[in-house]
Amino acid sequence: MTFRRVWLGLILVFIAACSSSQTGIESTPAEQERIRLPMGFIPNVQYAPFYMALEKGYFAENGIDIEFDYSYETDGVTLVGAEDLQFALVSGEQVLLARAQGLPVVYVYGWWQDYPVGIAAKVSEKILSPDDLAGKRIGLPGLFGANYIGLRALLNEADLNEDDVILDSIGFNQVEALATDQEQAVVIYTNNEPVQLAALGYEIDLVRVADYLQLASNGLITNEATIADNPDLVRRMTQAITRGLVDVLADPDHAFEVSKKYVENLDQADQDIQREVLDASIEFWKAEQLGFTAPQAWENMQAILLDMGLLSEALDLKQAYTNEFIN
Numbered sequence: 001m002t003f004r005r006v007w008l009g010l011i012l013v014f015i016a017a018c019s020s021s022q023t024g025i026e027s028t029p030a031e032q033e034r035i036r037l038p039m040g041f042i043p044n045v046q047y048a049p050f051y052m053a054l055e056k057g058y059f060a061e062n063g064i065d066i067e068f069d070y071s072y073e074t075d076g077v078t079l080v081g082a083e084d085l086q087f088a089l090v091s092g093e094q095v096l097l098a099r100a101q102g103l104p105v106v107y108v109y110g111w112w113q114d115y116p117v118g119i120a121a122k123v124s125e126k127i128l129s130p131d132d133l134a135g136k137r138i139g140l141p142g143l144f145g146a147n148y149i150g151l152r153a154l155l156n157e158a159d160l161n162e163d164d165v166i167l168d169s170i171g172f173n174q175v176e177a178l179a180t181d182q183e184q185a186v187v188i189y190t191n192n193e194p195v196q197l198a199a200l201g202y203e204i205d206l207v208r209v210a211d212y213l214q215l216a217s218n219g220l221i222t223n224e225a226t227i228a229d230n231p232d233l234v235r236r237m238t239q240a241i242t243r244g245l246v247d248v249l250a251d252p253d254h255a256f257e258v259s260k261k262y263v264e265n266l267d268q269a270d271q272d273i274q275r276e277v278l279d280a281s282i283e284f285w286k287a288e289q290l291g292f293t294a295p296q297a298w299e300n301m302q303a304i305l306l307d308m309g310l311l312s313e314a315l316d317l318k319q320a321y322t323n324e325f326i327n
Contacts, residue, residue, distance in 0.1 A: 032065040033233065038076030038088040039068055043263040045278045046191070048255045049111070049285070051262045053244025062236035068262070073145065077221070081105045086226045087237060091146040092216025092293075092301050093310075095320050100311050104224040107321035109238045110293035111245070112217035112284045114210035117150025120178060120194055121185040123203045130158035130207060139170040139183035146218075147187045150209045153304050157212045178202070191280035199273050215304070216297040216321070217284070224319075231325075238325045242290050249286065252278060291326035 039047060050068065053059055059066040069076075076088030077095075081103025092115075095107045119138065121127040127136065133155065140147045155161060170177050174186035175196050188194065190208050197204050209215060220241065222234055248255040256278055260267045266274060298317045305311040 031063065032060065033063055034065045034067070035059075035087060035237070036067045036069050036085055038071040038073075038079065038085065040071070040073035040076055040089050040091075042070050043068075045256065045259045045263055045266060045274050046281045047262070048248045048259050048278060048281075049241060049245040051244075051259050052247045052255055053240045055258045055261070056244070056247065058240040058243040062240045064233075064236060064240060077103065077105060080221055080223050083223055083225050086230075086233065087220055087222050089218060090221055091149075091218050092297065093146065093149045093305060095216070095221060096298075096302060096305055096315060097310060099315055099320055105221045106224060106227060106319070107216070107219055107221050107293060108227075108234055108325045109220035109241060109291045110217070110287075110326075111219045111241070111291070113287045113292075114284050115146070115150060115153075115213075115215040115217045116189045116191050116210070116281075116284055117146050117153075118188060118190040118194075118206050118208040118210075119151070119154060119185050120174070120188045120190075120197065120204045120206055122178065122181075123205055125184050125205070127185055127207060128205055130154040130160070130212065133158060133185065133207075134160055134164050135166075136184045137166040137168060138185045138187065139168045139174060139177045140187035141172050141174075142169040143167070147189075149215070149301075149304060149308075151187045152308050153209050153213050153215060154207060156304065156307060175200070178204075191284060192277055195273055195276045195280060199270065199276075213300055214294060214297045216293060216301045219291075219293060227322075234325045238291060239327060242327050245285060245290055249282060252282060289326065292323055293321050 054066055073090050073094060077090055077098045079085040080088045081098050092107065095105055098105045119127065126132060140151060168183060170183065174188050174193050177183045178186045178197065179200060179202060190206055194204060194206055220238065227234060256275055298321055302311065302314060302317060306314065
């Protein structure tokens with residue numbers, strides 16, 4: 001009887017070890033660390049990897065009790081830079097702008113592989129390349145954020161400056177502004193507004209930043225103190241995100257259903273449009289190595305910010321990002 005108990009115990013230990021190995025987690029931490037994660041936007045199907053990671057318990061298995069906070073992107077950068085929070089989701093330019101102001105934030109996970117900003121115009125405007133923007137009236141949320149950076153990147157490609165176009169601050173009203181011919185072109189996220197415009201029956205042309213220039217895009221940041229004092233937390237955070245992302249890439253249908261639990265009224269919205277937004281977003285997340293951020297993307301981003309005058313001098317980019325924590 002004793003031998004059978006010992007043998008059974010060994011079997012159970014072996015099964016547990018195999019299970020841990022398959023999930024990529026050596027052990028489940030005994031205590032859960034509370035993490036409030038600023039997302040930078042409203043609840044949206046574009047956060048499906050995070051919803052999936054929460055739904056399947058990947059954060060919990062990594063000792064993380066996650067809370068999604070849909071604060072403004074700049075708020076998240078400030079809080080992480082001040083060491084009030086450990087993490088936030090932000091776009092690449094925010095990292096360099098923050099470090100220029102002395103905030104020790106570090107980009108640790110490249111969630112989006114390409115910069116998703118672009119310019120949309122009705123086909124009648126014949127805007128097919130950055131050169132065609134000269135003299136056009138262009139609407140954008142304002143002279144801030146990724147939309148503005150993306151616009152300037154495209155203008156630079158055509159050796160144009162802001163004086164060569166007419167810029168209108170229209171808020172996040174790009175679809176209506178283009179549909180009603182308030183603007184000849186609008187700056188958009190290419191995985192979102194083009195889907196909505198197509199659903200309304202408009203034929204549009206897209207000029208995508210990613211087709212001309214690689215820029216550091218949306219990802220996860222932390223701060224230097226967290227990396228120095230608790231690198232294991234950073235690693236566990238990126239592991240959970242990666243597992244959620246892998247599941248979304250493998251089964252977008254299930255990811256969309258899971259998102260309905262976290263995005264209010266998603267199940268009442270136009271299902272076809274929102275599913276297309278998810279599918280378009282997934283194309284930006286695919287990579288040979290999930291989470292990797294390319295050094296050239298940061299070089300290009302810094303060059304754009306220097307040209308815009310948003311940076312007064314070049315930064316040490318090796319301090320601004322790292323691939324140390326990706327799986």
